[in-house]
Amino acid sequence: MASATREPSARRPAARRPRRWTAALGAVALVAATAALAAPAHAMATASTPVDFATRCVPPPIAGIPPINGTTTAKITVDNAAPRVGDTVTVTYQVTKPAASNPVDLALPADIMTPTGKVVVGGAQTAAVTVTGPKKNPPVPGKGEFPAFSMTGTFTVTAPGSITLSPGDYNIHTSYIMELDTPCTVSSPPAPVSQTIIATDRPGANERALSLATASGKPGDRVTVSGTKFTPLTDITLVGRAGAAETADKMTFTSDADGGFTARLKVNDKATTGIVAYEGASWSAAKGAGPAAYTVVDDTPLPRNSQKLTASVTAGTLSMSQAGDAVQLSSVDYGSGGGANGDLRTVTVKDYRGGPAGWSLTGKVTDFTGPGGTIDAGKLHWAPACTTKPGSPSTCAAGSKGSVGSAGATLASTPNGAVSGGEFTVDAWVSLKVPAFTTPGAYSGVLTLTLT
Known part of the structure; x- marks a missing residue:
């Protein structure tokens, strides 16, 4: 693999950004209180001191x-x-x-x-x-x-x-x-x-994004790559991908004060099928974006008296739809509290892009408001589920059980791969933990889903 080169970013006035789909999903009418699924208790706690x-x-x-x-x-x-x-x-x-x-x-x-x-x-x-x-x-x-x-x-x-x-x-x-x-x-x-506990931040969704000015080029061409929502003033590696492996097309630079960049990557390796960008010494899904599909057009001269036949498959889009936008959670009794439970409306994800990039569906929720004030967004928990339609190249994975919160959490995703795509249905059981003596009435919050 060739050593990394370092090229100054060529700033463009308007970097193209990848599409992002959002959907508001209202959680409504919790009669008699608020509620949220309590996080599972850890089996062991550190010893306390009398x-x-x-x-x-x-x-x-x-x-x-x-x-x-x-x-x-x-x-x-x-x-x-x-x-x-x-x-x-x-x-x-x-x-x-x-x-x-x-x-x-x-x-x-x-x-x-x-x-x-x-x-x-x-x-x-x-x-x-x-x-x-x-x-x-x-x-x-x-x-x-x-x-x-x-x-x-x-x-x-x-x-x-x-x-x-x-x-x-x-x-x-x-x-x-x-x-x-x-x-x-x-x-x-x-x-x-008597007791000390160590609390950590709940990781939010990775919102880093990558886009290319063109999806193909001849060996040696430079492709303009734009990135958003990376860590400001941080070293970024931009590199070609062939499936899960990196190719020889690579460069490093520093993101700007807003966490964005525009760079021109020279692509020589005919094996390159996608481009990724990441922070740190090696690829990390938590601190990277892509791959964005890229095709190296083979310009090798043809033998004499031969003809090159080419058929094109048109790439589609990444899209989502949901079966409704309102969820009625179960009621809880004043004085008892407990979980107000329900099911999210089913979300259907269609990935017809035909490139190496997977996708991630994340959600974040607002505080629940009602006659007794607000219930913290962190009180809403979910247990996601995801089903892959037979024949799909990718296999979706459900996000982890736990709190959704205002910072957000992953509902479902598919990994990057040499070939990716397909159709998927995503569901989740949700629960809001209602304090025992919450003022009776309806409490509502809005869950926003984002597909990237």
């Missing part, structure tokens, strides 16, 4: 005793120690040794204590997560120590990075003869960190 912290507990006035200054031992655990932005994390606040005790001589029977509290979130994002525990306890003798208890709650990850979790204030409510509260506050907040 911590001790000074606590001031105030017994009920009926006890006639002053506040108690003691030490609480507690730990925080999570169901997902490596979430992505938009994921919902369940936190558990376990108090193994409360600072307070039964303030009266009267023994307390089983299952009359209800704990509530706060988990303090710090680091990459800040919040105070409300946690509650079940009304459950063993019998407590008069003036006896309160038993250990556990409280749970959830929060949504909003930023990547290290997120710390610390125990906060808690309250022990007893329902026996009368309703009494024993609030306990952290004496010197915040309490020590």
Whole structure:
């Protein structure tokens, strides 16, 4: 393979851009609340650390005793120690040794204590997560120590990075003869960190695009190539392709301040059937675009007394259509919450281009709005499915299950190949997780699909 050459970009006033198809798909009428499919819980979380912290507990006035200054031992655990932005994390606040005790001589029977509290979130994002525990306890003798208890709650990850979790204030409510509260506050907040989780960005769709000024040329001709939505001021490699292999036609340059470029690639290799552009040292589907189909016209002289016969197959287009533009999700009950579920309208993709390039169908959704305000776009999750029509050169692959969000996710795709194309049907089961006490009414968001 010839070594890479470096040629200054020849800027054209108006670079052609590849077609892009979008379709708005309205998710409408979630009666009684919002909803979203919770991300699957990870089977293992990193170990948490028990911590001790000074606590001031105030017994009920009926006890006639002053506040108690003691030490609480507690730990925080999570169901997902490596979430992505938009994921919902369940936190558990376990108090193994409360600072307070039964303030009266009267023994307390089983299952009359209800704990509530706060988990303090710090680091990459800040919040105070409300946690509650079940009304459950063993019998407590008069003036006896309160038993250990556990409280749970959830929060949504909003930023990547290290997120710390610390125990906060808690309250022990007893329902026996009368309703009494024993609030306990952290004496010197915040309490020590008990659990740290590492959140990462949810990758969005690759919107890099490539177009050619012409689709064919003789060996040695230069083809003008335009690119958009690459990383600004980044080294770009432009190279010919023969199927999945690179050919000798190659050059490198730097993208402009907007992430675009216009370059002229000299194509000598008769094996070249497409052209790709990518960032970094080697091809990556996440940081590349193409291949854009290109044909090297063989101009080898014919033998004497021979005739060259040529038949042409006209390339078509990449297109999509959908069976409707409205999706009615199931309703959820106020006070219970849960998943508002449904199915996207079927999308049909037809790839009649006849080149080596595959395609990608991505989607992103707006926040859901309704009488109670908005539901974050990250609360909408999907489980995609894709079917290939028999006889198609390519085979489509469904995108991953998970959150859609405003950043977007892949619904389906086909890989690049020596020959690609065909017909495909794409579906997805969707679910919106509705908080338990969301104001009743209809909540709607718009899902936009993009085919590239």
